[in-house]
Amino acid sequence: xxxxxxxxxxxxxxxxxxxxxxxxNQKVSSxxxxxxxxxxxxxxxxxxxxxxxxxxxxGQEKISDWKERDPxxxxxxxxxxxxxxxxxxxxxxxxxxxxxxxxxxxxxxGKPKDSQMSTGDVGDIRAALNPWKTFCESDYLTKANDQLxxxxxxxxxxxxxxxxxxxxxxVGTL
Numbered sequence: 001x002x003x004x005x006x007x008x009x010x011x012x013x014x015x016x017x018x019x020x021x022x023x024x025n026q027k028v029s030s031x032x033x034x035x036x037x038x039x040x041x042x043x044x045x046x047x048x049x050x051x052x053x054x055x056x057x058x059g060q061e062k063i064s065d066w067k068e069r070d071p072x073x074x075x076x077x078x079x080x081x082x083x084x085x086x087x088x089x090x091x092x093x094x095x096x097x098x099x100x101x102x103x104x105x106x107x108x109x110g111k112p113k114d115s116q117m118s119t120g121d122v123g124d125i126r127a128a129l130n131p132w133k134t135f136c137e138s139d140y141l142t143k144a145n146d147q148l149x150x151x152x153x154x155x156x157x158x159x160x161x162x163x164x165x166x167x168x169x170x171v172g173t174l
Contacts, residue, residue, distance in 0.1 A: 010053035014148070017046035021141050028138050040136025041107075047144050048104025051097045054152055055079050062159045072101050083158025093154070096147035103135055 020043035027036050052072060058079040059066040070078075073087070076097065080087040089098045117128060127133065134140060156162065 008057055010050055010057050010152075013046050013050040013053050014152075017043050017050055017145065020046065021138075021145055024138050024141065037130065037133065037136055040138075040141060041132060043141050044100075044132060044135050044144075045104060045107055047141070047148055048100040048107075051100050051148055051151070052104075054148075054155070058082065058155050058159055058161070061161065073098075079155060079159075083155045085154055085158055093147035093151040096144050097151050099135075100144060100148070103132060107132065 020039050024036055024039050024043060027033050027039070052075075055072070055075050056066075056068055059068070059075055059082075062082045063078055066078075068075075076087045076094075080094075087094050089095055115128070117125065119125065130136075135144075
C-alpha cells in the first residue's frame with residue numbers, strides 16, 4: 001500500500017506554541033504561576049521556529065527555485081513578494097515576525113555574557129539574568145501569536161493557499 005504524507009512542521013510548531021500559550025493563560029487566571037517563565041520561554045522559541053517554518057513552507061510550495069538555506073530576511077522578502085506583500089520590519093505583522101526571529105537566534109546561539117552591576121536589588125539582578133522575561137509574558141506571547149496568525153493568513157491569501165476544516169493544507173486547487 002502506498003501512503004502519501006504531507007508533513008508541515010509549521011503547523012505542529014504553531015499548535016505546540018498555542019498549547020503552551022493556553023497553559024500560560026490558565027496559570028495566570030488561576031494565580032498559580034509556578035514555572036510560567038519556563039512555559040513562556042518554550043512558547044517564545046516555538047513561535048520563532050514557527051515563523052521560519054511557515055516561510056519555508058510557502059517558499060517550497062510557491063517559489064520554483066526556493067533556497068531554504070538563504071538568510072531569513074531574504075526568504076521572508078521572497079515569500080512576501082510571492083504573496084504580493086512587502087516585508088516591512090517597521091509594521092505589523094512583519095515587525096513581530098522579525099522580533100521573534102531575532103529572539104529565537106539569541107536563544108538558539110546561546111552566547112555567554114559576563115557583566116557587572118552596581119545594584120543589590122534582587123529584582124534588577126533577576127531581570128538581568130532573564131533578558132527574555134518580558135517576551136515570555138502572556139501579553140507579549142498572545143500578541144506575537146496573533147501577529148504570526150495574521151502573517152500566515154496574509155501569506156495564505158496572497159498565495160492562494162487554503163486550510164480545510166480539519167486543518168489540512170491545500171495549495172491552489174486539486
